[in-house]
Amino acid sequence: MTSSAIASHQNVIIIGSGPAGYTAAIYAARASLNPLLFAGIQPGGQLTITTEVENFPGFAEGVQGPDLMDAMKAQAIRVGTTFVQDSVTSVDFSKKPFTVSTDTDTYTADTVIVSTGATAKLLNIEAEKNLMGHGVSACATCDGFFFRGKNVVIVGGGDTAMEEATFLTRFCDSVTVVHRRDTLRASKIMQDRAMANPKIKFVWNAAIADIKGSKEEGVTAVILEDTQTGEKREMPTQGVFVAIGHQPNTTLFTDKLELLPTGYIKVTPGGVSTNVEGVFACGDVMDAHYRQAITAAGTGCMAAMDAEKYLEAMHATQPQAVAV
Numbered sequence: 001m002t003s004s005a006i007a008s009h010q011n012v013i014i015i016g017s018g019p020a021g022y023t024a025a026i027y028a029a030r031a032s033l034n035p036l037l038f039a040g041i042q043p044g045g046q047l048t049i050t051t052e053v054e055n056f057p058g059f060a061e062g063v064q065g066p067d068l069m070d071a072m073k074a075q076a077i078r079v080g081t082t083f084v085q086d087s088v089t090s091v092d093f094s095k096k097p098f099t100v101s102t103d104t105d106t107y108t109a110d111t112v113i114v115s116t117g118a119t120a121k122l123l124n125i126e127a128e129k130n131l132m133g134h135g136v137s138a139c140a141t142c143d144g145f146f147f148r149g150k151n152v153v154i155v156g157g158g159d160t161a162m163e164e165a166t167f168l169t170r171f172c173d174s175v176t177v178v179h180r181r182d183t184l185r186a187s188k189i190m191q192d193r194a195m196a197n198p199k200i201k202f203v204w205n206a207a208i209a210d211i212k213g214s215k216e217e218g219v220t221a222v223i224l225e226d227t228q229t230g231e232k233r234e235m236p237t238q239g240v241f242v243a244i245g246h247q248p249n250t251t252l253f254t255d256k257l258e259l260l261p262t263g264y265i266k267v268t269p270g271g272v273s274t275n276v277e278g279v280f281a282c283g284d285v286m287d288a289h290y291r292q293a294i295t296a297a298g299t300g301c302m303a304a305m306d307a308e309k310y311l312e313a314m315h316a317t318q319p320q321a322v323a324v
Contacts, residue, residue: 007105009097010036012307014113015088016249018045019293020283021115022072023300024307028113029080031308036082036107038100043085045069045117046138046284047293054145056293065133068293093256093276110314111278111307114257114265115300116249118284118291122242123155127211135219136211136240140164141292143241144171152239153178153222155208161243162190168241169199176201176237178208180227203235211240248285257281264288272303278314280306 012028014021014037021037028035047053047065054062077083084102092099097108120138122128128136137143140154141164148171154161157179168175177194182204184191194200203224209232210223221236248264250257258266258275265281267273272280282299284291 007107008036010034010107010109011311012036012111012113012304013098013100013107013109014038014115015091015100015252016040016045016114016116016283016285017043017073018047018069018115018117018283018296019072020117020285020296020300020303021045021113022069022076023297024113024115024282024304025076025081025300026072026079027301027304028307029076031304032080033304033308033311034080034082035113035304036084036109037076038084038086038088038102040087040116043069043073045296046120052146053142053293055142088252091252091256093279096278098278111280111310113300113303113307114253114274114279114281114285115283115296115303116252116285117296118246118248118264118288120242121245121247123208123244125208125210127213128240128242131211131213131215131219131240134215135213135238136242138242139291140167140241140243144168147172147239149173150238151236152176152241153208153235153237154241154243155179156243156245157181157184157186158243158245159186159190160245162186162194164241164243165194165200166197169197172199172239174199174201176203176235178203178206178222178224180207181205208240246284246288246291248288250285260288262288272299272306278307278310 011033012035017039025037052062086102090101100107151174152172153176154165165175205227206224208222209225212221213219225232265286267286280303282303283296
């Protein structure tokens with residue numbers, strides 16, 4: 001049950017961590033805004049379940065995802081961010097100051113930055129969790145490079161799956177699309193592009209029932225189950241990419257912020273402002289297109305800078321005390 005007493009009042013509260021939240025915290029702290037950040041249930045975001053990251057600038061030899069997030073967090077703390085290792089359970093953006101609550105405490109803030117991210121939809125099989133980052137991936141753009149010269153499987157039938165399958169052919173010897181139906185949901189132009197690529201093959205009416213391999217040797221095969229007959233067979237492969245969509249983590253903001261039909265937070269074109277003045281959104285929670293650590297970090301910077309300008313304008317318009 002949420003406490004009725006206000007734990008503290010903040011200039012800026014950041015809900016969520018990851019590259020967007022941590023970058024927002026760094027910029028807000030360096031602007032002397034003393035931000036308070038709620039790390040959430042997965043501190044560091046999706047990069048904490050990623051192994052090698054080679055596309056984040058500044059790391060010539062690559063960096064482990066958890067190490068990158070630890071470094072960002074340490075930097076945010078060093079410049080003045082206060083971390084709360086807790087999850088926000090409710091928000092009230094209907095009046096100012098805004099209210100942000102956990103199971104135990106309630107806080108108020110003049111501005112709020114939302115960076116709760118998005119979660120990749122997965123197959124929900126045990127081997128998938130065990131081998132994530134060890135031959136199983138939910139991001140071809142992030143991890144395709146590591147599968148150079150290999151034969152991989154991609155699961156899905158929408159535009160994302162076709163786009164990622166085509167992207168993977170830059171590195172992989174072959175890409176097999178596994179789809180549970182006999183027709184794709186992807187747009188015709190994306191279907192035509194994938195089907196015209198000689199490196200891409202299709203397995204229809206099939207679902208992945210299991211993934212074979214280990215963290216030491218990676219993925220070695222998948223067990224395919226015919227969705228019509230239930231028959232199972234083993235197919236050798238060296239990687240599995242899951243491309244069945246992402247779910248933005250916006251349940252907390254239903255009826256609080258304007259959302260797109262896809263569930264992502266709607267922001268101003270080219271910006272990070274939501275429909276509530278003083279509330280900003282950054283990272284994958286508002287970006288259904290790029291979904292990269294570096295773009296998330298960029299929008300985190302934008303959110304903090306816009307929050308700073310908002311606070312400056314707010315304080316400039318407040319009545320000043322008259323000396324007598």
